[in-house]
Amino acid sequence: MRTYEVAFIAAPNTADDDLSKLNSQIEHIVAERGGKITKVDNWGRRKLAYRIGKFDEGIYTFVYIEGVGQEIAEVERRLRVTDFVIRHLTVRTDEDLKRAAKLKAKRKGVVASRNIDDDFDLDLEDEDELMEEV
Amino acid sequence: MAEMETDDRDRRSPRGQRTGGRRRRISRISAEKIDYIDYKDVKLLQSFIAENGKIMPRRLTGVTAQQQRKLVEAIKRARNIALLPFTKY
Numbered sequence: 001m002r003t004y005e006v007a008f009i010a011a012p013n014t015a016d017d018d019l020s021k022l023n024s025q026i027e028h029i030v031a032e033r034g035g036k037i038t039k040v041d042n043w044g045r046r047k048l049a050y051r052i053g054k055f056d057e058g059i060y061t062f063v064y065i066e067g068v069g070q071e072i073a074e075v076e077r078r079l080r081v082t083d084f085v086i087r088h089l090t091v092r093t094d095e096d097l098k099r100a101a102k103l104k105a106k107r108k109g110v111v112a113s114r115n116i117d118d119d120f121d122l123d124l125e126d127e128d129e130l131m132e133e134v
Numbered sequence: 135m136a137e138m139e140t141d142d143r144d145r146r147s148p149r150g151q152r153t154g155g156r157r158r159r160i161s162r163i164s165a166e167k168i169d170y171i172d173y174k175d176v177k178l179l180q181s182f183i184a185e186n187g188k189i190m191p192r193r194l195t196g197v198t199a200q201q202q203r204k205l206v207e208a209i210k211r212a213r214n215i216a217l218l219p220f221t222k223y
Contacts, residue, residue, distance in 0.1 A: 007215050048216040089215045100169035107167065
């Protein structure tokens with residue numbers, strides 16, 4: 001199973017009805033194809049870092065999807081044909097998250113200051129102590 | 135020509151000596167043990183872009199090569215959905 005993050009920005013003048021309609025459409029598409037929505041993040045209205053078309057702000061939504069890929073293709077198509085969606089981005093996250101989890105587990109396992117990072121920390125602490133003494 | 139080269143070499147500071155005020159020995163990414171650099175974490179990413187919106191070189195920020203690669207990807211994603219600017223002014 002793969003995990004994805006689909007982000008899209010709706011135009012600031014979008015009606016709440018249209019937005020919730022799109023959300024339920026996405027839900028439907030994903031469910032129909034055997035995927036699962038694990039989380040929906042609503043950032044609401046936010047200032048854009050740069051102008052898109054004639055808009056200075058947008059309504060941000062992030063949808064976290066678990067699935068195989070087909071549902072993503074359909075969701076993306078849906079976003080592209082929806083007029084009030086001014087920008088969208090899909091990111092596959094399972095591989096990076098797995099890597100991050102592995103690193104975290106590894107760090108927990110090695111308590112002794114065998115790796116270089118820990119040595120660095122120790123050096124810094126020593127320096128701080130020295131400074132205090134002075 | 136040969137003389138100029140020696141001049142350049144002499145002006146270079148000895149290894150390990152701090153040359154600029156911006157240099158940080160340990161970045162926030164290492165200090166807070168961030169394994170997954172999220173493109174949505176605008177606050178974190180902002181600390182790695184310069185005033186004009188450019189991505190800072192790792193010699194100024196102190197991140198590792200691996201972290202820099204992930205960071206660059208995250209910053210570019212963030213730019214794509216207008217969380218970060220491509221340029222400022």
